[in-house]
Amino acid sequence: MSELRAVRNLRICSKDCLCLFVCPTGATDTETGQIDFEKCIGCGACSKACPSGAISMVPYKYPKQQDKDELVIEKLRKVISSKVEQEQIAHYIFENGSDKEKILAKILMKSNRLITEDLYREAGYMLPQSDNTKKFLEELLEKDNTNKEDIKKLLELLDFN
Numbered sequence: 001m002s003e004l005r006a007v008r009n010l011r012i013c014s015k016d017c018l019c020l021f022v023c024p025t026g027a028t029d030t031e032t033g034q035i036d037f038e039k040c041i042g043c044g045a046c047s048k049a050c051p052s053g054a055i056s057m058v059p060y061k062y063p064k065q066q067d068k069d070e071l072v073i074e075k076l077r078k079v080i081s082s083k084v085e086q087e088q089i090a091h092y093i094f095e096n097g098s099d100k101e102k103i104l105a106k107i108l109m110k111s112n113r114l115i116t117e118d119l120y121r122e123a124g125y126m127l128p129q130s131d132n133t134k135k136f137l138e139e140l141l142e143k144d145n146t147n148k149e150d151i152k153k154l155l156e157l158l159d160f161n
C-alpha cells in the first residue's frame with residue numbers, strides 16, 4: 001500500500017463527484033466531504049480526476065518535525081502576536097466601519113489569518129503529530145475553561161511522532 005493518503009479541501013470542492021466514481025475502494029464520501037483514511041490506498045486517482053484541484057496527496061505518517069532554535073521560535077511567536085492583533089483590529093473595522101472599509105478589513109483579516117497559520121506552522125504547531133502540539137494539548141488540559149473530553153480524545157487519536 002502507498003505511503004500517501006488523499007485529503008480533500010472542501011472550500012474548493014465543486015461536488016461534481018468525479019472522485020467518487022474513480023476511487024477503487026469507496027474511500028471518498030461526497031455527502032460528508034470525508035475521505036476515509038483507512039480505506040484510502042493512496043492510488044491518487046481521485047486527485048488526478050478532480051477538476052478543481054481540491055484533493056491533495058499527503059503522507060500517511062508525517063515525518064518528525066525539524067528542531068528549531070528557541071530564539072527563532074521566540075521571534076516567530078512575537079510576529080504571530082502582532083499578526084493576531086492586526087487581525088483583531090481589522091475585525092473591529094469590519095464590524096464598525098463603512099462599506100468600503102469593510103471590504104478592506106475583510107481582506108486584511110483573511111491575509112493576517114493566513115500569515116499567522118504559516119507562522120504557527122514554522123514555529124512547529126501546525127503538524128497535528130508534532131511534540132509541540134502534544135505539549136500544547138496537555139497544557140490545555142490543565143486549564144479550567146477547556147473542553148477536557150475533546151482534548152483527551154485528540155490526545156488519544158493523534159499519532160504523535
Ligand code: SF4
Pocket residue numbers: 008012013014015016017018019020030049050051052053054055
Ligand atoms: S472530484 Fe474534486 S471537485 Fe469533484 S467532488 Fe471530488 S473533490 Fe470535489
Ligand code: SF4
Pocket residue numbers: 005006022023024025026027028035039040041042043044045046047
Ligand atoms: S487516493 Fe485512491 S483510494 Fe484514496 S481516495 Fe483517492 S481514489 Fe480513493
